[in-house]
Amino acid sequence: MTEVRQKAMLAKEAAPLLAKLTTEQKNEALRLMAETLVERQDEIIAANKEDLQRGEANGMTRSLLDRLTLTPERIAGIAEGLMQIVELPDPIGDELERFDRPNGLRVHKVRVPIGLIGIIYEARPNVTVDAAGLCLKSGNAVLLRGGSDALSSNRAVVSVLHDALARTDVPRDALQLVTSPDRASVDDMLKLNGLIDVVIPRGGRSLIQRVVANATVPVIETGAGVCHTYLDETALPDMASDIAFNAKVQRPSVCNSMETLLVNRVFAESHLRTIAERLRGAGVELRGCTDSCRLIGDAIPATEEDWGTEYNDYILNVKIVDRLDEALTHIRTYGTMHSECIVTENEGNAQRFLLEVDAAAVYHNASTRFTDGFEFGFGAEIGISTQKLHARGPMGLPALTSTKYVVYGSGQIRG
Template sequence: MSEVREKAALAKSASAVLNTLTTKQKNDALLKVASALIERNQEIIEANNEDLEHGRQNGTSDSLLDRLKLNEKRIEDIAEGLRLITQLPDPIGETLEVIERPNGLRIKKIRVPLGVIGMIYEARPNVTVDAAGLALKTGNAVVLRGGSSALSSNKKIVEVLHDALAKTAIPTHAVQLIEDPNRSSVDEMLKLNGLLDVVIPRGGSSLIQTVVQNATVPVIETGAGICHTYIDASAKPDMARDIALNAKVQRPSVCNSMETLLVHEQFAALHLSHLTEHFKDASVELRGSEKALTYVPWAVPATEEDFRTEYNDYILNIKVVSSLDEALQHIATYGTMHSECIVTEDEQNAKRFLQEVDAAAVYHNASTRFTDGFEFGFGAEIGISTQKLHARGPMGLPALTSIKYLVYGNGQIRN
């Protein structure tokens, strides 16, 4: 049996036990894991150093090395993340509905774990702990397939996790790490119907496309964010400036940051030239539509391809539009259904934008950077879903659950 199939089968056998644990048993176990990560942080840092060294030899960029790097502070943050998960309400077992039927049948709809979650992700080793914590809290087993660049770190982290779980009610088999760094192990996971209940990819768009294109197991698509901010004619100039700047530069590398600024021509005529000075000061490279270039002559012309690109960087497209309709049309064409914003004082236009834009989160007068589990008040998230099935937007604990109908009778049969 292959590593992937064997480990997924072990995870599935553990999931039957997980489903019977109390909230306290799960929380106690996660707290033990949090302590163990801190106690053994030097071992983890050593393993991480191997990954970093390996990355340097392979010419990995500084920014990627920084994402990969673990130190005492970061391990403390990861452990604190686990502790926060223990404080979230446990959705499992919750009764969502009770239906009494005329024939005397009583039907209870309750929340149950999904079963076994497959996580496929890239560099950052903190995802290993986050994903395991969220999965275990919701009674799910998890099969982790991290990036090969973090393999030593992930192996050590999972070793620490297993050692800690061995003293708890959670079976150690509930967390499995795929160590095979080849692409074939990803492909195998994607076809494990019957063993995996869902696969969640987290990473760049090429990883996500690989998963969407090849999985036969149900997928929750996350992440890709080509987000727009539309400044309407009636927008307050200061508010528009603050929101647009925040959406672009507060953290350009994340999925809810802005890639394209749409500006109504009336606003553009009065304020665009001034507004773009702020982007210049923040070292943002601007790419403009033809009309935008008339106000921002130092920008480079934007191509069709630019409007389809998630830069995750200090680069921004600016397009001047003649109407709300043109903005809506642009978003429908180029958006990824993640987060979209209108800045306007016109309530009718705001209402139309919120109604007509098809995205997980649609904002009126606030930065798209708020699309995030913590900012929505859900606590830690396993990702931000950009599909419409099962979960949409920041996925808190309920996104990792399913339901089940319990039907209580006293001999009912169907006529």
């Protein structure tokens, strides 16, 4: 029996026990998980250094190393995410509908756990904790398969979480980590019909496409983030500069960072050079269309492939457009329905953008970096769904539930 199947069976057996727990029992487990992470941060950071050393030796990029890095401050932030989940309402048992039928049947629609959720993700050890916390609070067992680049970190984190769960009513087996670095373990997870109820991939486009193409279990697709910011003709220059800089530089390695800056031609003639200089000062490589290369000097000519690339790095495409319609067409062509922004003082253009752009999150005068469960008040998040069925956008606790119809009768039979 493979490691994946064995651990999936253990988690599946624990799922009904977890589903019966009260909100307070689950919250107490989350509190202990948060406390134990901070108490044992030294061993987690030591394991994380092993991953970082391997990453550097293998030529991992600066932005990916940043995603992988754990520090006392980041561990404290991860623990705070768990505490925020404690404060969130427990969705399990929520009554969504209630209605009576003419025959006297009383029908209630309530939220219930999904069961066993598989999470496949790349080199971000914080996802290990986020996923565990959200799944356990929503009454779901979870089978985690992180990237091999973060294997030492993930092993240490799950060991700490298991020790915390051993002191609670949450069954330890409800949290499982696949430790095999073999890519075949991913394929095993995707075929575990009858054990895994849904798989959620978190990572780059190639990982997500691989999961969607090969899974026989249901998948919630979290999308790659080819995110755009459009600076309209009436954008306030300082605001436009701040939003564009934040969307690219604040943390370029994540999916809600900007990959293409679209700039109205009139605005560009007056302000693009200044914005470009600020970005270059932060180490951003600029790739542009013919007009933007002419205007800002030493930008690299962008290829067709560049416009659709999620860099997750200090690289930014810049394209000058003549009007809003051209920006909308570009986003429809190259966007991934993740997060898109317009910076403008023209209310009509803002409303057109917000209405016509098909994305999980659309912004007027705010950075795309806010597409995040923590920033939306969901505590941590399981991912950003870019599909339209079941869940869309940052997926918090309610997105990790299914529904059940509970029907009360008094002896009715169907004629």
